[in-house]
Amino acid sequence: MIVTDRFIARTRLQDRAFSxxxxxLTVGAMLFLGILxxxxxxxxxxxxxxxxxxxxxxxxxxxxxxxxAWVGSLLIMLVTAVTAIPxxxxxxxxxxxxxxxxxxxxxxxxxxTNLAGVPSIIFGLMALGLFVFRFNFGQSILAGGxxxxxxxxxxxxxxxxxxxxxxxxxxxxxxxxxxxxxxQVARHHLLPYSLPGIATGVIIAISRAIGETAxxxxxxxxxxxxxxxxxxxxxxxxxxxxxxxWVWSPFTVLPIQMFxxxxxxxxxxxxxxxxTGIILIGLTLTMNAVAVVLRYRMRRRIKW
Amino acid sequence: xxxxxxxxxxAPPVHAGPARMTATPPPIPTLLDSDVVRPAPPASRAxxxxxxxxxxFYSTVQALADVSLPFRERAITALIGPSGCGKTxxxxxxxxxxxxxxxxxxxxxxxxxxDNLNIVARExxxxxxxxxxxxxxxxxxxxxxxxxxxxxxxxxxxxxxSRSELEGRIQVALEDAALWGEVKDRLRKPAYDLSGGQQQRxxxxxxxxxxxxxxxxxxxxxxxxxxxxxxxxxxxxxxxERVTIAIVTHNMQQAARISDYTAFMYLGKLIEYGATAEVxxxxxxxxxxxxxxxxxx
Amino acid sequence: MxxxxxxxxxxxxxxxxxxxxxxxxxxxRSLLGRLAERFIESGLLLAAAFSVLITGGIVxxxxxxxxxxxxxxxxxxxxxxxLWTPMFADPHHxxxxxxxxxxxxxxxxxLVAMPVGTLIAVWLSEFAPSRLREVLKPALELLAAVPTVxxxxxxxxxxxxxxxxFIPDLPTFNMLGPGIVxxxxxxxxxxxxxxxxxxAVPMLLREGSYALGAxxxxxxxxxxxxxxxxxxxxxxxxxxxxxxxxTMIVAIAAGQQPNLSFxxxxxxxxxxxxxxQVSLGDLPHGSIGYQSIFxxxxxxxVMTLGFNIIGxxxxxxxxxxx
Ligand SMILES: Nc1ncnc2c1ncn2[C@@H]1O[C@H](COP(=O)(O)OP(=O)(O)OP(=O)(O)O)[C@@H](O)[C@H]1O
Ligand SMILES: [Mg+2]
Numbered sequence: 001m002i003v004t005d006r007f008i009a010r011t012r013l014q015d016r017a018f019s020x021x022x023x024x025l026t027v028g029a030m031l032f033l034g035i036l037x038x039x040x041x042x043x044x045x046x047x048x049x050x051x052x053x054x055x056x057x058x059x060x061x062x063x064x065x066x067x068x069a070w071v072g073s074l075l076i077m078l079v080t081a082v083t084a085i086p087x088x089x090x091x092x093x094x095x096x097x098x099x100x101x102x103x104x105x106x107x108x109x110x111x112x113t114n115l116a117g118v119p120s121i122i123f124g125l126m127a128l129g130l131f132v133f134r135f136n137f138g139q140s141i142l143a144g145g146x147x148x149x150x151x152x153x154x155x156x157x158x159x160x161x162x163x164x165x166x167x168x169x170x171x172x173x174x175x176x177x178x179x180x181x182x183x184q185v186a187r188h189h190l191l192p193y194s195l196p197g198i199a200t201g202v203i204i205a206i207s208r209a210i211g212e213t214a215x216x217x218x219x220x221x222x223x224x225x226x227x228x229x230x231x232x233x234x235x236x237x238x239x240x241x242x243x244x245x246w247v248w249s250p251f252t253v254l255p256i257q258m259f260x261x262x263x264x265x266x267x268x269x270x271x272x273x274x275x276t277g278i279i280l281i282g283l284t285l286t287m288n289a290v291a292v293v294l295r296y297r298m299r300r301r302i303k304w
Numbered sequence: 305x306x307x308x309x310x311x312x313x314x315a316p317p318v319h320a321g322p323a324r325m326t327a328t329p330p331p332i333p334t335l336l337d338s339d340v341v342r343p344a345p346p347a348s349r350a351x352x353x354x355x356x357x358x359x360x361f362y363s364t365v366q367a368l369a370d371v372s373l374p375f376r377e378r379a380i381t382a383l384i385g386p387s388g389c390g391k392t393x394x395x396x397x398x399x400x401x402x403x404x405x406x407x408x409x410x411x412x413x414x415x416x417x418x419d420n421l422n423i424v425a426r427e428x429x430x431x432x433x434x435x436x437x438x439x440x441x442x443x444x445x446x447x448x449x450x451x452x453x454x455x456x457x458x459x460x461x462x463x464x465x466s467r468s469e470l471e472g473r474i475q476v477a478l479e480d481a482a483l484w485g486e487v488k489d490r491l492r493k494p495a496y497d498l499s500g501g502q503q504q505r506x507x508x509x510x511x512x513x514x515x516x517x518x519x520x521x522x523x524x525x526x527x528x529x530x531x532x533x534x535x536x537x538x539x540x541x542x543x544x545e546r547v548t549i550a551i552v553t554h555n556m557q558q559a560a561r562i563s564d565y566t567a568f569m570y571l572g573k574l575i576e577y578g579a580t581a582e583v584x585x586x587x588x589x590x591x592x593x594x595x596x597x598x599x600x601x
Numbered sequence: 602m603x604x605x606x607x608x609x610x611x612x613x614x615x616x617x618x619x620x621x622x623x624x625x626x627x628x629x630r631s632l633l634g635r636l637a638e639r640f641i642e643s644g645l646l647l648a649a650a651f652s653v654l655i656t657g658g659i660v661x662x663x664x665x666x667x668x669x670x671x672x673x674x675x676x677x678x679x680x681x682x683x684l685w686t687p688m689f690a691d692p693h694h695x696x697x698x699x700x701x702x703x704x705x706x707x708x709x710x711x712l713v714a715m716p717v718g719t720l721i722a723v724w725l726s727e728f729a730p731s732r733l734r735e736v737l738k739p740a741l742e743l744l745a746a747v748p749t750v751x752x753x754x755x756x757x758x759x760x761x762x763x764x765x766x767f768i769p770d771l772p773t774f775n776m777l778g779p780g781i782v783x784x785x786x787x788x789x790x791x792x793x794x795x796x797x798x799x800x801a802v803p804m805l806l807r808e809g810s811y812a813l814g815a816x817x818x819x820x821x822x823x824x825x826x827x828x829x830x831x832x833x834x835x836x837x838x839x840x841x842x843x844x845x846x847x848t849m850i851v852a853i854a855a856g857q858q859p860n861l862s863f864x865x866x867x868x869x870x871x872x873x874x875x876x877x878q879v880s881l882g883d884l885p886h887g888s889i890g891y892q893s894i895f896x897x898x899x900x901x902x903v904m905t906l907g908f909n910i911i912g913x914x915x916x917x918x919x920x921x922x923x
Contacts, residue, residue, distance in 0.1 A: 011814075011815070011816035011818075011819065012816065014816055014818040014819065015816045015817045015818050017818075018723075018724070018728065018817070018818045018821075019724070019728050021720065021724070022720055022721060022723065022724020022725070022728055022729070023724065023728075023729075025717050025720055025721050025724070026721050026724065026725070026729075026737055026741070028717075029717065029721065029741060029744060029785060029788055030740060030741070032744070032785050033743060033744055033747070035759070036747070036751070036752075036755045036759075039755060039758060039759045040751070040754075040755075043758065086648075087648050087651060088648075090644065090645045090648035090649070091645070091648040091649040091651065091652060093645055094642075094645035094646055094648060094649040095649055098642055098645060098646070099649070107653070108649050108650065108652060108653060111652055111653050111656050112652050114656070114906075114909060115652060115655060115656055117839065117842045117905060117909050118659065118846075118902070118905065119842070119845065119846020119847075119848070119873065119901060119902075119905055120846065120848070121846065121848050121873050121876055121877070121898070121901070122659060122663075122846070122898055122901065122902055122905075123659070124876075124880075125659075125662060125663065125666075125876070125894065125895060125898040126655070126658050126659040126662045126663070128662075128880075129661075129662030129663075129665070129666045129895070130658050130661075130662055133886050150655050153651075153652060153655065154652065157649075157652065181634075181638050182638065182642070183637075183638055183641045183642070204746075207746060208746075210748070211746075211747070211748025211749065211750065211751070212748075213748070213749065213750045213848070213849045214749075214848035214849055214852075214873065214876075214877055217877050217880050217881060218876060218877070218880045218894075219880075220880060220884060223881070255748055255750040255849075258750050258751070258754065259750050259753070259849065259852075259853065262750070262753065262754050262757065262853055263853070270754075270758065273754055274754065274758075277748075277750070277751040277754055280748050280750070280751055281747055281748065281751055284746050284747065284748060285743060285746065285747075288739075288742070288743055288746045292739045
């Protein structure tokens, strides 16, 4: 074969062209995000103020606010975190450190992989049939929190397992050799050492849950809530302490509030929607940034 | 059968010394020519652990076949042999490390004296066993905690909570591991800030804090430079007064320098066992001779 | 043997005496300790098994709640009727209009995400400097972190109006705009996973190609991409199931009218959008609307399951032994 100059030139050109194409596409994708942020900011930034954060929704767009929505989001996340985090970490520890390689462990593993691919709205349907009607939780914060808990459970499990897997075998053996039991090894060594990794996964999972809309609409979350869930402690002498009453309260969340405003006619409601979007995107991007930084620092710190 | 006539402190092992035990010079120039091979220790040492017709399987792969050999008290027994011959495998049977991975199978007995406990018996609790038998690994593996916490860990597992007792025992363990002087001012600093040699001595201190009856060392100096190596060798020789030591090493000089007994293994079998001087100077088997003289494939 | 052992000191004793006392005598572990250990293990096992319970719950609910629906709608009507109007006085129960909407928006999204995501992945792993890659990869992943309801807003508020500048008779609600937005959203699913797969391809293969005089581009496309295909294929499958199950973007921007059309310029409802639309209303247990969303849910579940199985099979078929 004769390698001609033209052939070499063509190869060079191809490489150069692809270099440019790839960079353009990557920049283009980032630009898309930039335009989105700009569009939201232009429409909604001016709408975010103290009044917006401390008002209930209203028929009049100028007086409406996201108080019930952000309180709802916060409480839902609380229930989600309290259920999914311990459960997910425990399952991850079991699968990585306890399970023998038998059919049962394999089945759980396949199941978790598949669960991670199930559309979120299906979790909503499951929760509607099970939590809302069969368990009679109603359209409550409890039902909503559990729904999202089930949804992010696979994420927490998978990231726990990945974090545990980065701990070298020698670390486990050192602890076992000193006479630690399986649980002591996990409790004293594996969990503390993998904490940054697990935290990264948990933050990503929670940020996903904050933005979830469809499953909560499916279980029948309301779009218009003009009251707050009962506080755990009231000044009213008759009901001094009711620590868990709020879990039974109906709720709305930020993304549902935003959806509600998007679907209404009129630019003023759209501005409310954009403002809510800014809050939402601020929350999720911040959490993701924290996760990225955590992961980066972890990679630099680990010496084993 | 040896007798126990000699009182236990009667015969301190003769350290170093140029004395060569064999009357006839070896047929070939070997390690024994270096003056470091120590005289055979008295054979009266009590047996601390006895491996009896022992085989080991990684699922279906047989790694040890019908091994029998004693580990004597107040002596260092070196396990030598070419890579893959099963030295590590044997060592890890003593603290049942193989239990951690599925499919592994022990066949035969390893008796731990004085209570005649069959270490590898199913009904023996590996956790209690590991508190009597400590291990130091090839690569230093301190926990990512402070120096203090590394040594304290085994003690805490035994339920020692008192601050002053912990401190006292940690000091003793670090002194025993010849590390105290270097770290006494930085006990709260991360163990990872130590050098490799210091880390390995920390791991030895961590193992010693448990006051083990047997100390297992798997190539403890293979990751270290010559100076750190010689410090650890000195340390091991001092320690044998108090704890039965089994050491795996690829370094023939090291085995010759520090061990009292040597076992040569090949392809999962024990080929030769005897006093170190014997094994190095008068190997009975051809394979042993080839190996200790460095002519092995 | 016992004679030897009679005066055998316990080795720890000597060290112990230096410490001013032996360590606590070694009992075998307490029964309580063992029980606690067992108890914890069972607890962890239950936690792991809980995920199976979720899957069981999904299957159970989907089947049991849609059964009443399929009792009065035949499979034939469900699959062949060209109308989906379960809540009308004259109800039709053909799922195909919703399936068409789902497939069309998915196709648009994939036409964006697959080529762009793959090219970005190849560029990141083969062309971009490694420092840049370390920054760009997580930055691109932010695209997947934006809440979908925000994307929905962006689709109606910006993308569709922008498209109308080129396609004047594009209706406000259409499948093209949300499809494109959805495609951008799933780019990182394709690019990150593909990039992992591409980087797992051993250097040796590339060197073989370079040694023959091939350029970077040719090597990437002819050697690396095929070698990494099993990993890339699983990225595609993940992208497909994300697109099929995506809800809010299409619910907001594609219109909510079931419409048996594969034309992306038309408005249409997807399976997911229908479920959201019905759920927004009052939904008593056992009502027609209630039953119909579970029937739609079963369809969606079967579709994603089908894609996942295809993905698993493809992964097996194309798995390369390096
Ligand atoms: N986990 C395992 N599963 C299967 N076989 C194993 C496993 N670990 C070791 N082996 C095999 O058992 C044999 C003995 O291995 P071992 O690690 O005991 O050798 P070694 O003498 O310590 O070698 P080295 O000097 O290289 O450390 C080898 O043939 C090895 O391949
Ligand atoms: Mg070894």
